[in-house]
Amino acid sequence: MLIDAHCHLDFPDFDADREAVFDRARAVDVRHFVVPGTTRARWPNVLALGERDDVSVCLGLHPYFMEEHGEGDIEALAQALDDHPEAVAIGECGIDARFTGTLDAQWRLFDAQLKMAKTRDMPVVIHCVHANDKVAKRLRQLALPAGGLIHAFAGSPEQAKNFLDLGFMLGLGGAVTFDRAKRLHRAVESLPDGGYVLETDSPDMPLAGHQGQRNEPACVAEVCRAVASLRGEDFDKVGTDSTATVRRLFDLPP
Template sequence: MAYLLIDSHCHLDFPVFDDSRDQVLKRAQAVNVAHIVVPGVVARDFPRVLAVQRAYPETVSIALGLHPCFMKEHAQTDVEVLAAYLDTTPVCALGEIGLDFYDKEADKKAQLALLKAQIKLAKAHQLPLILHVRKAHDEMLKVLREMQFSEGGIVHAFSGSEQQAHRYIDRGFLIGVGGAITYSRAQRLRSVIAKLPLQALALETDSPDMPLDGFQGRPNEPARMSVVLDTLSALRGESRIVLGTEITKNTRQKLNLSTGV
């Protein structure tokens, strides 16, 4: 392989990796996954995210954010905590943030307020976003439009329609492609990803989550991005080299990664 890959979304700080982090990274590097973006999800774990970056400074970049699936764990002052971190911590994006309306009991009003507060921070710091969106793409696109957010970013684990994907792309976002496309039953998603412009794609694993077909029941890890790339190559009829080279360039530019990849 003459190209290097970036896993644009991997929770390498999670405790499941505490006894295997070095080995996980070695396996990733063996299949040319050379750089990993680790997003924060709750303020109390920001120090853990920073510790991983300090341990692997050439391999890891970080983002920080307050995730919509952890609303009960966020304190009222956490946006201020996040703001303080952004003033002192080099990050490649603000995230993982977003909207998750999958649970019918979700507090949509609270999620929207948290999202908007964080987008204001991203605008102030001119940072791209790493977005988590489930059952809320139209609402997310409305917020981005109303807040005139122009820094773009990555829509992690995209699962919307082709029309929604193009609306994100028009706003400067890449579409995150991960293990979901390895499932043959994901026909709509596979069809959408096959049609999108190559310049609009990013690769990710969401490790240790979002297991690939055939790897259910085991923690996901960055090395499996090679399988995602194989699947993407088959779906699009484009070579691994072309896909890997262009998607790495997309991600590096969108997240302003000053790495060797």
């Protein structure tokens, strides 16, 4: 059994055929889905998906959508977590250094969510683009007790080790399927068996050969094959290791 550890199935990209997307995933033995929140306005859609037995949810405020976040969103997040103890993590939150104009605001929002995760002893799901070293430094300062997930990791073996030493797992997705991603490939080869999870980031991050197409959770099986090839392991071992790590990280039932 496979788990897609990070997929945005609440996004409108799936409104026309969401149930068919679940069916295609189940057809390749993807049986559980972790859906993170991105904006306060979308939390109800995320929580509605969480009513399914095969979906676990996170709630957070994503740095990509800074223009959609407003006054009182952090307080609203705290209240939503109180009201919905089924949420397995805080996120998706983090830093996207491509957007230099909002970086200061991103750090304030990220810091508030990290402190909330520490207070609540919850894992945190982190979006980290061009900011691995700075994010690792902040995580080291805060020493979050429940760790979390560095979603869509694309860094070096050294950066991978830094995050692992801080109690964070690494999310491996479509980027591993590209031949040009040599640094990431070296990182994947270096990871311990319990140091990574498989994900798609659906509908984004399409795999090699599928550029420009909508990504979906069924593709986590292809990610699994790519990771297995890089690590010199068989498909079943990689899938079993990833599933066990997702369950441990998010405290999912067996």
